[in-house]
Amino acid sequence: MPLLSVDKLTKSFGGLTAVSNVTMNIEKGELVGIIGPNGAGKTTLFNLFTGVYTPTSGSIKLDSDGEVKELGGLKPYNVTKAGLARTFQNIRLFKDLTVLDNVRIAMHQNIQYKLPSAFFRFNKFYNEEESLREEAIKLLDIFHLSHKKNELAKNLPYGEQRHLEIARALATKPAILLLDEPAAGMNPNETANLTETIEWIRQEFKLTILLIEHDMSLVMKICERIYVLDYGMMIASGKPAEIRANKKVIEAYLGEDVSNA
Amino acid sequence: MEQFLQQVVNGISLGSIYALIALGYTMVYGIINLINFAHGDVYMIGAYIGFAAITYAKLGFFPALVITMILCAILGVVIERVAYKPLRNSTRIAVLITAIGVSLLLEYVMMFFVGAEVRSYPKVLSGEVFHLVGVVINIQQIYIVVTAIALMILLQFIVHKTKIGKAMRAVSVDQDAAQLMGIKVDSTISYTFAIGSAFAGAAGVLVGIYYNSIDPLMGIMPGLKAFIAAVFGGIGSIPGAMIGGLSIGIMETLVSGYGNSMYRDAAVFAFLIIILILKPTGLLGKNTREKV
C-alpha cells in the first residue's frame, strides 16, 4: 500500500467545486510535485490533506507502519501528529517569536514532561528542555540558522524565513512534508540553494515530499513524478518529461487558442 | 393571554429603543469592524441633552429630539476623529480597548459634571392611556414606537437611495477598493458615526421619557443589550439590528413578566452566548472565513 493514498477527493464551497474527484498515490520516499495554473485548487488540496478543510467526499489514507489512518476530517493538530507537516504559501511563522522558539513550538507535541513539572520545575523539566534545545539547534544548523536563533523571525530576510518554515515543519518529525510554493519570491540563486536543501533533507530524514510550485525549473529538476491540476481536476500525471510533452497541460497553461493555432 | 399581549406590547416599545441603539453598533461594526463600546454612552449623553432641552430650554418633544440628534451626531464624529481614527491600522484588540476607554471617559466626565445621582425626567408627553382588548398602551409607548419606525425608514432611505448610503455600503464591503474608486473613506466613516450616534441620542430621549429616570451609568446595560441585539440579528445587517432589537426587548419583558425579573439580564447574556456558539453570524449576517 502507498504511504498516502487519496481517493476521489472532492471539496466544494457552496456552488464552487475547488477540488473535484482527485485520486493520487504517493509512495514512501518519493518527491512528488503538484502543478497547475492559479486557482487550480492546489492549496485547497493541501488544506484538505492537513485538516484545515473537511472533504466534501472522498478519502485521504495514511499508512503509518502498517496502520492505515483516515486523515479526512481530522483536526490539523491530529494530522500533524499522524505524520504530515506543512509550510504555507504566504509564510506563517510566529513572527514576533525567536527563531529558536518557532522550532521549539513545533516540538511541543513530543514533549514528555507533564504540567506539574512545568509549574514546579522538577529536574525532568530541566533535562528535557535542555535536550529539546540541543535538538532544535541541530535542526537550525542544517538551514544555517543556528547563529540567528535569538533573532525574531520577522527580522530574517525572506529566503531565510522560507527556510525557517521548513525547519519548523521538520521539527514535528513528519513522515510526509508538504511544501506550498517554497520557492515563491526567491531569486534563481536562492532557488538553486533551496533545491539542494530539499534534496538533502529528503535523504537525511528519509522523507516523502509533496510540493506545490510555480517555478518549473525547480519542479522539473527535482520531482520524480508530477500531478497537474486544472479547475480542481487532475488532468495529467507522470514523469517530468511526460508532463512537458502533455497536450492537455500545455493547453491549461497557455490557453486553448495557442494550442489550436 | 392578555398578560402575554401586555408583555409583548411593553417588549415592542423597549425593543424599538434597543433597535435604535443596535443600528449604530451594526453600522459602525459593518464599516470598521469595531464594537463601539462608547455607543451606549452616546445614548446616555443623548438622554441628558434631551433632559436639558426640555427642562431648561422649555422645548417640546420634537424640537428636543432633533437638537439631541444633532448634538449626538457631532459627538459621535468627534469621538471617531479623536480616538478611533489614529488607530485605523492597529490591532482590533487595541481599538476595542480604546473604545472601552472612551466609554469610561464619557461616563465619568458626565458624572463629574452632573453628579452620580439619578434624575427624574421632565414630563413632556401626557400620561394618557388607551385600553385595547384588555391591553394597556400609554401615549409614551406610541411615541417611542412611531419615532423608532420613522427613523428606521429614514435610515433605509439614506442607505439605499442616497450617495452617502452608497458610499457606506461600498466602504463596508471593501475599504481599499472604495478608496480607489474615489470614495472618501474618512468622511464616509464619519457620516456613519454621525448617523449611528444621532440614533443613539434619539433612543436616549425616548428611554428617558419611558423610564422617567436617567443617570451617568445608564448607558452600560442597554448598550450591551443593544449590541447583543445587533449580534443576534447578524452584525453589519441593518434589518438584522431591527429584528434583533425587538426580539431582545420582547424576550426581556417576557422573562421579567413570567419568570424572575432578577434573572432578566442573565437571560439576555445567556442568549447571547448561545447565539455566538450556535450561529455566530446571527440571523442575517454574512459568513467570512480566514484564507489559508
Added chain:
Amino acid sequence: MKALTKKNLLILGAILLTFTVVQGLISVGIINKFYEITIAMICINIILAVSLNLVTGFTGQFSLGHAGFMSIGAYFGAVINLQMESTGGFLLGIFAGALAATLVGILIGIPTLRLKGDYLAIATLGMAEIIRVVFLNLDITNGAAGLSGIPRYTNWLWLCFFTVATVLLINNFIKSSYGRACISIREDEIAAESMGINTTKYKVMAFAIGAFFAGIAGALHSSYFYFIRPDIFGFLKSIDILIIVVLGGMGSITGSILAAILLAVLTTYLQAFTAVRMIIYALLLVVIMIFRPQGIMGTKEISDLFKSKKKDERIG
C-alpha cells in the same frame, strides 16, 4: 535539584528581604493601616493582573470577565471562612474558591473559547454578568446585600506568599513548552494548529489557570475587606484588571506587577475622587492605545533590559 541556580537563590533572597522589611515596618507602625490597605490592594491586583495576562497577553484570548472568577473565589472563601473561623478555614476557603473558579473556567471556556477577538470579549463579559446575577439571587450569598463580617485572616504574610507563588508559577508555566504552545496561539492560530498544537486545549488550559489564580485573589479580597457584595465584581472590576494588564504590557509579567503598583498608588491618592480617578483611568487607556499600544513593557520583562543582546537566552 537543578532549580537551585545562583539566579533563583538571589530571587529567593530578595523576596525574603522584602517580606522581612515590610513586616518590620508594619510591626513598628511606620506602615500604618492606611498604607496597609494599599499594600493589600497591590498584592491582590498583581495576582489578578498576572493571571489575566496569561489569558489575554500571552495566549491572546481577550477576556472581559476576569472579575467573574474573582467573585467565585471571594464567595467560596467568605462562606467557608464564616463557617470555620480559623486559619485552616481561611486556607480551605482559598483553595475551594480557586478550584471552583477553575471548574467554572473550564465549563465556560470549552464553548466560548472557539470564538475570536471581540466576540470572545463580549461572551466572557456576558458570562461574568451571569455569575454576578447568580450570586445576586442565591440565599447563601445573601443577595444584593452581600456578606459581611468575614473574619480577616489575610495579612501581609499570606498576601506575600500567594502573590509570590502566583508570579512564580505563572512565570514557570509561560517559560515551559506548554507556555510556548499558548503563546503560539496568540501569534498565529492556524500555524499553531498545523504545528501540532491543540489550540482549544491550550486556550482552555490558560483560561482555567487564569481562573484558578483569580479565585485565590477573590478569596484574599473577601478575607481582607470583611465584606463583599455582587456589584463589587461587575464589569468595571474586569475593566480595572484589564487596565493594569494593558498599561503594563500584554505579555509582560513584570509589566503587570509594575502597573499594579502604579495604579494602586494612584488610586490611594485619588480615593476621595472616584470620578476624577476614573477619568484618569479612561484617558490612560485611550492615550496608551494611541501612543504606546504595547504598554510600559511591551512583551519584555525587566530582566530582559539588563541582558546583553548577544548573551545566550537560557531557560530563565
